[in-house]
Structure formats: C-alpha cells, structure tokens
Amino acid sequence: MTLFPTLASLRAAACHPPQGDAAAAAAAEARQAVLTKPPGSLGRLEELVAWLARWQRRPAPRLQRVQVLVFAGNHGVTAQGVSPYPAAVTAQMADNFAAGGGAINALAAASGAALRVVPLRLDCPTADFTTAPAMTEAEFLDAVQQGGAAVPEGCDLLCLGEMGIGNTTAGAALAAALFGGTGWAGRGTGLDAAGVARKEAVVRAALARHAAALDDPLEVARRLGGFELAAILGATLAARRRGVPVLLDGFTATAAVAPLALLAPDGLEHAQAAHLSAEAGHRRLLTALDMTPLLDLGLRLGEASGAALAVPLLRAALACHAGMASFAEAGVAGRAA
Numbered sequence: 001m002t003l004f005p006t007l008a009s010l011r012a013a014a015c016h017p018p019q020g021d022a023a024a025a026a027a028a029e030a031r032q033a034v035l036t037k038p039p040g041s042l043g044r045l046e047e048l049v050a051w052l053a054r055w056q057r058r059p060a061p062r063l064q065r066v067q068v069l070v071f072a073g074n075h076g077v078t079a080q081g082v083s084p085y086p087a088a089v090t091a092q093m094a095d096n097f098a099a100g101g102g103a104i105n106a107l108a109a110a111s112g113a114a115l116r117v118v119p120l121r122l123d124c125p126t127a128d129f130t131t132a133p134a135m136t137e138a139e140f141l142d143a144v145q146q147g148g149a150a151v152p153e154g155c156d157l158l159c160l161g162e163m164g165i166g167n168t169t170a171g172a173a174l175a176a177a178l179f180g181g182t183g184w185a186g187r188g189t190g191l192d193a194a195g196v197a198r199k200e201a202v203v204r205a206a207l208a209r210h211a212a213a214l215d216d217p218l219e220v221a222r223r224l225g226g227f228e229l230a231a232i233l234g235a236t237l238a239a240r241r242r243g244v245p246v247l248l249d250g251f252t253a254t255a256a257v258a259p260l261a262l263l264a265p266d267g268l269e270h271a272q273a274a275h276l277s278a279e280a281g282h283r284r285l286l287t288a289l290d291m292t293p294l295l296d297l298g299l300r301l302g303e304a305s306g307a308a309l310a311v312p313l314l315r316a317a318l319a320c321h322a323g324m325a326s327f328a329e330a331g332v333a334g335r336a337a
C-alpha cells in the first residue's frame, strides 16, 4: 500500500500526527508510584516507561520485537570533496552489513534487535544540491514510501539509522536551512579543518541556490536531503501511525526527521534521541528540537549504532517496572507523611 502517494498527503500526515495513549501512560506512571523506591528515584527510566506506554498505547509496554533499520543512499554532493571517503564505500559497507561484519551487526545482536539494511538506489546518487534539488518530487516520495514500508507490523520499538558517504553534509544543510545560522558542518567521517571549511562553504552555496524554497520543511528535505534521510522521515511517520516508538541515531538521522518537528509541534514526541553524536552540530540540533539524548559516548559512526546501544537501557527500565515489588507486596513502609 502506498502510504503517502502525493506530497499533499505526506504533508497532511506530517501536520496532523496521531496522538499517543495518555491513559496508558498514566497507568504506567501510577504503577511506578507503588514500587519499592522513593517516587521518581529511577529518574529518566521512569519517564521512558511512560513514554513507551504512551506510544505503544499499552499500560504495560514490551520490547519483544525491536527492529533496527539502516537506510543507505548516495549523494551527488560528494563531487564537492566533502568526505574523506569515496562514495563507493556506501555500497561496500551495505555489503559488509549483509555479511554481518559491521558494528551495527554486533550491536543489534547484543541488544536483542533484528537488523535490516535497506539500500536505496546506491548506483544512482542524488543530484549535487549545490546546483539542483537533491531529489525530484517522485524520487523523494518513493524514498519516503520505502522508509514507511520498512516498518514491520507488530514491532515494539524501531531504531533508525543510515549509511551514506557525504550525508553529514546533507544533514548540515538541512539543519542550517531549518534552524538558521552557520557552523553546522562538522568533521563527519574525519575531515580536517580545511575540509570542514570547504563543507561549510558547500552548505552556504546550497542554501543560496535554494533560498526561495526554504520556508517549507518538506521542500528542504527534498532539495537538501537524500534518499536515506527521506526514508528515515517516512519510517518515523509510519511508526507514529502504527504505535511504534522510535530511537533516533546520530546527527544525520536527527536532521532527517527535523522537518517533522517544524510541521507539527509534537511531530517527534514518539521519538527519543538515543545518543549525542560527536558530530559538531548534533548538540545544537537536539537543543533546537528540545530533545535530551539518552547516551553520550563520543560515537560518530552512524549506521544506527547509538540507537541500538540505547535498547538495553529501555529493557532495564521495563524490567524494573514489570519486576519490582510494590510497598504492599514487600511489606516495606511508605513515606511517613
């Protein structure tokens, strides 16, 4: 089924996201209150259980089926020398993932999550967005659709990440267009200072080329994004519809979904930033989106690595919620007053 056949239907879905289940969240919170601990003492773990309950629409949330999706795409803007690695590495890494040899293969297995890698036209990069829109409308919608279609039925949690040489330049261009200012370009896979300055100039040139169209977040995603970024946007929208909470990976994945927060103020409420990437602009991007990352481990890999790493944290939060005794069950005295 085509989820968003036209740009208008995609816009309507993004502007009116379905709500979570407030009663399920309240029931999860009420249980926290009777468990043998001072109220709120499990801090963010308690909030995470209520968040899972709200977006799974279940008072007792579960994490039986966790799916990691890694979308891969290529970028015409690599012609501008914005990455130290050749574009061919995108397909080579997709093959490496298929053979089980990537970090994400190890991390997904360690987190008890299924992994699927979705290559998107790797032999056909986006257009160089310093000279033309990265994607046509049809290409953009197709990538969004592929992302949405990759969200499995009956999934309890989705971890979203990407692989695409050059895509931190796309992420920086998106962030600059959506939130303004300069300095969004970072080292990516390992640029030196001169490379970062070149990347910043490329972002500036892209914004100048598309200046007339940058007040529409979806146009920003089409003109400055990429296939894998559009797919992450589509998967995030589809997850909202299907009651699946989302863990976002690093800078590029966060930039990919940022248009959803501008199209609806609560558009990313079903998503958590799994970690703070070492990529320069990520902290600023998360601040702009009012998101607090779960982990800060100095990662700058992408490929959903940070998202997979946050899954055990959610499992631990649920284990406390489901497994702890109540004050009454354990015969522990509650607060004196």
Ligand SMILES: O=C(O)c1ccc[n+]([C@@H]2O[C@H](COP(=O)([O-])O)[C@@H](O)[C@H]2O)c1
Binding pocket: 082, 083, 084, 085, 162, 163, 164, 165, 166, 167, 168, 169, 187, 188, 189, 190, 191, 249, 250, 251, 252, 253, 277, 278, 279, 282, 299, 300, 301, 302, 303
């Ligand atoms: O998302 C991040 O935080 C992130 C930070 C640095 C690098 N990456 C990964 O590195 C690739 C993009 O880097 P680059 O230098 O080619 O733009 C792409 O495959 C991403 O998965 C990702």
Ligand SMILES: Cc1cc2nc[nH]c2cc1C
Binding pocket: 085, 089, 093, 162, 163, 164, 189, 301, 302, 303
């Ligand atoms: C080797 C390599 C692995 C990656 N994984 C995600 N992005 C990547 C970029 C490179 C270059």
